[in-house]
Amino acid sequence: MRIETGQSLQPFQFDAPRLARAALRWMRQNLFNSWFNSLLTVLALAIIYEVVSGLASWGLFNAALFHFADGTISFGRDACEGATGACWAFVVSNWYLFFFGTYPYDERWRPLLAFGAIIVLGLVSIHPRARKSWWVRGPFLASPVWVLLMVRGVGVLDMQLVDSANWGGLMLSLILGTIGIVASFPIGILLALGRRSKKMPIIKALCVVYIEVIRGVPLITVLFMSSVVLPLFLPEGFNLDKVLRAQVGIIFFSGAYLAEVVRGGLQAIPNGQEEAAHALGLNYARTMGFIVLPQALRIMIPSLVSGAIGLFKDTSLVGIIGLIDFLAIAQLSTGNPTWIGRNVEAYVFIAAVYWLFCFNMSRYSMRLEGRLKTGHA
Amino acid sequence: MKSETTAQVPHSVFWRTTEFRSIVYQIVALAAVVAFGWWIVDNTMANLAKRGISSGFGFLMPPTEARLPIGETTAIPLLRGGFLYVVLALAFGWIASILLTRWGRGHGHAAGEDLRIQAGVVGLVFLLPMLVLYATRGDFQTVLYDETKPYLIAVLTGVMNTIKISFVGCVLATVVGLVIGIARLSSNWLVARLSEAYVETFRNIPLLLQMLFWYSLVLNTLPPVRQSIRLFGIGELNNRGVYLPNPISQGPAPHFLLSVGVAILAIYVYSRFTKRHQERTGEQLPLLYPSLGVLIVLPGLAWLVLGTPFQFEFPVLKGFNFQGGLVLSPEFFSVLVALVIYTGAFIAEIVRSGIQAVTKGQREAASAVGLRTGLVMRLVVLPQALRVIVPPLTSQFLNLTKNSSLAVAIGYPELVSVGGTVLNQSGQAIEIILIWMMVYLTFSLLISLFMNWYNAKVKLVER
Numbered sequence: 001m002r003i004e005t006g007q008s009l010q011p012f013q014f015d016a017p018r019l020a021r022a023a024l025r026w027m028r029q030n031l032f033n034s035w036f037n038s039l040l041t042v043l044a045l046a047i048i049y050e051v052v053s054g055l056a057s058w059g060l061f062n063a064a065l066f067h068f069a070d071g072t073i074s075f076g077r078d079a080c081e082g083a084t085g086a087c088w089a090f091v092v093s094n095w096y097l098f099f100f101g102t103y104p105y106d107e108r109w110r111p112l113l114a115f116g117a118i119i120v121l122g123l124v125s126i127h128p129r130a131r132k133s134w135w136v137r138g139p140f141l142a143s144p145v146w147v148l149l150m151v152r153g154v155g156v157l158d159m160q161l162v163d164s165a166n167w168g169g170l171m172l173s174l175i176l177g178t179i180g181i182v183a184s185f186p187i188g189i190l191l192a193l194g195r196r197s198k199k200m201p202i203i204k205a206l207c208v209v210y211i212e213v214i215r216g217v218p219l220i221t222v223l224f225m226s227s228v229v230l231p232l233f234l235p236e237g238f239n240l241d242k243v244l245r246a247q248v249g250i251i252f253f254s255g256a257y258l259a260e261v262v263r264g265g266l267q268a269i270p271n272g273q274e275e276a277a278h279a280l281g282l283n284y285a286r287t288m289g290f291i292v293l294p295q296a297l298r299i300m301i302p303s304l305v306s307g308a309i310g311l312f313k314d315t316s317l318v319g320i321i322g323l324i325d326f327l328a329i330a331q332l333s334t335g336n337p338t339w340i341g342r343n344v345e346a347y348v349f350i351a352a353v354y355w356l357f358c359f360n361m362s363r364y365s366m367r368l369e370g371r372l373k374t375g376h377a
Numbered sequence: 378m379k380s381e382t383t384a385q386v387p388h389s390v391f392w393r394t395t396e397f398r399s400i401v402y403q404i405v406a407l408a409a410v411v412a413f414g415w416w417i418v419d420n421t422m423a424n425l426a427k428r429g430i431s432s433g434f435g436f437l438m439p440p441t442e443a444r445l446p447i448g449e450t451t452a453i454p455l456l457r458g459g460f461l462y463v464v465l466a467l468a469f470g471w472i473a474s475i476l477l478t479r480w481g482r483g484h485g486h487a488a489g490e491d492l493r494i495q496a497g498v499v500g501l502v503f504l505l506p507m508l509v510l511y512a513t514r515g516d517f518q519t520v521l522y523d524e525t526k527p528y529l530i531a532v533l534t535g536v537m538n539t540i541k542i543s544f545v546g547c548v549l550a551t552v553v554g555l556v557i558g559i560a561r562l563s564s565n566w567l568v569a570r571l572s573e574a575y576v577e578t579f580r581n582i583p584l585l586l587q588m589l590f591w592y593s594l595v596l597n598t599l600p601p602v603r604q605s606i607r608l609f610g611i612g613e614l615n616n617r618g619v620y621l622p623n624p625i626s627q628g629p630a631p632h633f634l635l636s637v638g639v640a641i642l643a644i645y646v647y648s649r650f651t652k653r654h655q656e657r658t659g660e661q662l663p664l665l666y667p668s669l670g671v672l673i674v675l676p677g678l679a680w681l682v683l684g685t686p687f688q689f690e691f692p693v694l695k696g697f698n699f700q701g702g703l704v705l706s707p708e709f710f711s712v713l714v715a716l717v718i719y720t721g722a723f724i725a726e727i728v729r730s731g732i733q734a735v736t737k738g739q740r741e742a743a744s745a746v747g748l749r750t751g752l753v754m755r756l757v758v759l760p761q762a763l764r765v766i767v768p769p770l771t772s773q774f775l776n777l778t779k780n781s782s783l784a785v786a787i788g789y790p791e792l793v794s795v796g797g798t799v800l801n802q803s804g805q806a807i808e809i810i811l812i813w814m815m816v817y818l819t820f821s822l823l824i825s826l827f828m829n830w831y832n833a834k835v836k837l838v839e840r
Contacts, residue, residue: 030566037565044567199395202403206410213814216821218779220793221813228806232424233417309581316583320786327586343593351582351590358581 058085059348065089077338090342091349094333098349101168101324101332107153107160111171114150118143118178144179151175164243168324168332170353172243176325177312180250187251188258193288195259196266207259214256219314222253227321246318254311261307265300266292305365309358316354326350421807428804436803437529444524445798447790449706451537452519453530459513466509470501477501492653496646503642511635528799535795536816542709542791543778543820546716550777551770553717554724559754561729572725579722585783587719591711592787599707602698613692613699619710620692623703629683636679643675644668708789712781720777724770731766732758764832771828778820792816 032038062085067074080087091098100108121140125131139146151167153159167175194200194207214222226249230240240248269292277287297304319328330346333339391397425432454460474497481494520526522534560572579587596616600606605615613620651662680686692702735758743757744750785794793813800809 030564033564037563037568040563040565040568044565044571047571048567199399200403203406206406213818216775216818217814218782218793218817220782220785221810221817224793224797224800224806224813225810228800229810232421232807235420236423236427313581313583316585317783319585320783327583327589330589341597344590344597347586347590347593351586354583354586355578355581359577362577362581 061085063088065092086345086348087342088345090333090339090345094329094339097169097333098326098329099170101172101329102166103168103171104160104162104166107162110150110153110159114147115171115174118147141182144182147175147179164241167243169329170326172318172323173312173315173326176243176247176250176315176318177308179247180254180311180315181308183251184255184258187255188262189293191255191259192262192266195263211256211259214253215260219250219253220317220320223249223317223321225249226252242321243323246321246323250311250315250318254307254314257307257310258304261300261303262296264303265296268299269296302365302369305361305368309361312357312361313354326353430804432805432807434808436805436808437527437532439527439529441527441803442525445531445795445802446524447522447531447534447795448788449538449709449790450522450534451541452521453533453537455518455520458518459510459516460518462513462516463506463510466506470503470505474498474501492646492650495649499642499646503638507635507638507642511631514631528803531795531799532792532812535790535792538789538795539778539781539791539816539820542712542716542781542784542789546713546720546777546781547774549713549717550720550724550773553721554728554773557721557725558728558732561725562732576722576725579718580726584715584719584780585786588711588715588783588787591714592707595707595711602694605699611691612702616707617698618707619705620699621703621705622689622691623701624687625690627684627686627688629679630686632683633676633679633686636676637672640671640675643671647671706789708784708787711787712784712789716777716780720773720780723776724773727766727769727773728762731762734765735761767828767832771825771832774824774828775821778824779817782817 031041062083064080064083064085065075065088067076067079067081067089075089075093077089079089096105096108100111103111117139121136121143125136125140130136151162151171152164153161191207191211194203195211197204197207223246226245227242230245230248234240273291273295274287277291282290315325316327318325319331324332327350330343330350334342334346456464477494477497481491520530522530557572557575560568561576563569563572599614599616602615602617605613605620608614608619608621611622647667648664651664655661690701692699692704694700739757739761740753743753748756781791782793784791785797788794796809796813800806803809
């Protein structure tokens with residue numbers, strides 16, 4: 001909002017009447033410029049009051065966080081006795097369950113270290129030269145492998161083996177989401193290239209059928225398929241565990257969606273680029289790898305990020321096939337007799353965490369979009 | 378001379394040509410897919426044989442009884458008698474109208490201008506199926522699920538419930554999305570920020586979480602049956618659902634509905650006529666009062682002559698629960714609210730970007746011609762924005778239909794939820810998953826077909 005100050009060359013002085021006049025004028029222009037808009041403003045104010053006051057009295061004023069007695073603070077059930085609003089003590093006392101599920105408490109440094117390493121890699125890659133270095137790219141591309149090894153445990157360093165049945169909480173959701181994105185990337189690129197192929201109708205047909213079938217069915221049917229039917233498809237004695245099966249389903253599902261994103265990016269690259277590369281004598285793989293894909297990937301970063309947000313939200317479905325992801329912790333923790341009936345608190349807390357992740361990712365993609373626009377003109 | 382012979386391009390051998398290579402790659406890919414498929418089928422056969430599960434869809438059929446409870450049943454129309462005739466009339470009307478417009482275009486009558494062709498299209502697409510429905514109304518056969526029915530009927534009930542919730546959800550989500558999307562561009566700062574907050578909040582929270590949230594809110598905060606909240610003296614609201622008065626059709630109801638339908642079609646044809654008249658002569662014929670007149674007089678006459686068409690059945694407290702009336706279960710309610718709020722946020726963004734895609738010059742020119750703000754929106758901006766809006770809107774409708782499958786988590790008996798129970802009872806996993814996929818693919822195909830038809834129509838009107 002711009003406030004016209006008249007003589008703008010004068011140094012700024014705090015002039016209360018003028019500021020008040022400006023504020024009034026702004027309000028008249030933006031909130032009360034017609035009778036209909038005035039009505040809308042009043043309505044909007046009423047809605048805001050209702051929502052904010054309701055939320056504040058439930059989550060803040062009438063809420064209970066801890067119980068203070070005999071000089072000690074406790075987060076037990078007695079903290080919430082008599083509270084008419086939210087019982088945040090429930091969230092505090094279940095924090096480990098929410099973030100790690102039933103993962104052994106003494107081993108929690110392993111997932112933390114793995115995620116810390118990923119965050120460090122991400123921060124380092126903000127620098128453009130570091131981003132191009134294979135010392136950063138290599139570990140990043142291999143991240144699914146070493147994250148899984150860290151969480152599961154390997155023979156070295158005397159690490160305890162943690163069965164995937166004990167992976168849970170936000171940790172599991174993040175693992176499913178990040179590995180899903182990274183691993184479905186090559187599948188998506190291959191499918192998109194196959195679908196755009198002009199000389200190979202059979203490969204094109206196979207890719208089209210795969211993409212359209214997967215995109216036409218809900219994720220939950222794919223998850224049921226990977227959890228119930230996949231064991232039937234595999235030979236005797238070849239057992240995949242539950243988490244891995246869900247992960248496979250997620251990867252194949254998001255590969256089809258990613259293929260369409262990549263196809264959109266490829267379509268935006270003018271044909272001349274490909275023809276020029278051919279004229280220089282580059283073969284198909286090099287044309288794609290060095291000329292077309294790098295440009296296409298840059299264009300599709302925003303849609304890639306929104307695809308990643310969608311995928312992260314979709315990992316919440318694995319609770320339906322029996323994994324204990326972040327959302328499923330709501331049922332698990334409120335199943336405890338001490339905390340029975342605290343579903344709403346659990347859902348609000350989980351929603352807030354999901355929202356923080358997704359909202360910030362979408363803001364990041366909007367920033368990137370703005371930057372790409374200025375770069376391309 | 379010498380240089381020409383030495384600089385000869387090395388002759389490319391046949392295995393180095395792209396044509397040959399692409400054939401080889403395709404053969405290899407096809408062989409790999411076939412081998413993989415064969416391996417899977419082989420493994421599956423061996424596994425099924427070992428577990429003693431027989432494959433095939435026979436388990437769906439009559440000798441077996443489903444024996445599973447379904448909370449909300451919907452009548453399934455049988456494809457014979459009246460329903461068959463209505464479906465046939467719809468298909469015939471649709472195809473005939475397309476042929477008619479083609480024929481008209483070939484003979485110099487553009488569909489947008491020739492009123493006779495338009496009237497013909499309306500008659501074929503709407504009036505004909507309506508009349509067939511009216512004529513064959515006594516001949517509708519439906520089947521309602523109960524526990525002695527076979528699995529097939531249970532699964533079909535799930536399909537009907539999916540259709541029900543997706544249809545209502547798509548309509549309501551479009552309304553919500555349109556309102557919020559336009560509000561985001563409002564000149565009122567507060568309204569614009571409020572709708573932005575709505576979009577950013579609900580778009581970034583998983584849908585399943587929202588469903589569970591509304592469900593637990595309904596179950597936790599609404600009162601039990603005895604202390605249910607009265608809604609304007611006609612309905613009841615408690616933790617078993619919303620109870621509304623149910624209109625029961627009396628004898629004259631079909632005639633009454635037919636008169637309403639005829640009135641609406643007459644108004645539509647008349648409005649096209651006035652529009653064309655205005656385009657030709659500049660003279661505005663009265664539209665509002667004649668339309669209202671027709672809409673009131675025709676059904677009113679039917680009411681007066683034939684008697685009351687509907688009688689309302691009110692919910693009454695009997696024993697431990699309300700009896701009678703129209704019931705919306707907590708499951709249906711929470712799934713619907715979550716789907717509408719979530720999809721509405723996405724549709725709002727589509728509507729906003731569609732409106733913003735119309736260049737500012739269009740709006741300014743329209744204002745310069747002297748149109749009021751509402752008319753600028755309705756006559757100039759929205760028709761152009763629709764072209765941008767319809768394709769992504771289609772994919773949102775598809776998403777909503779697919780997302781209705783999440784209702785399995787709170788037990789609304791739609792296709793996935795019923796299918797899951799059948800799967801657990803019968804162990805026929807592959808068949809059930811094939812049914813799921815086939816049904817959802819059919820839905821996707823039908824919605825795409827319809828929206829493509831609508832998109833073509835929008836483009837045609839637009840030109």
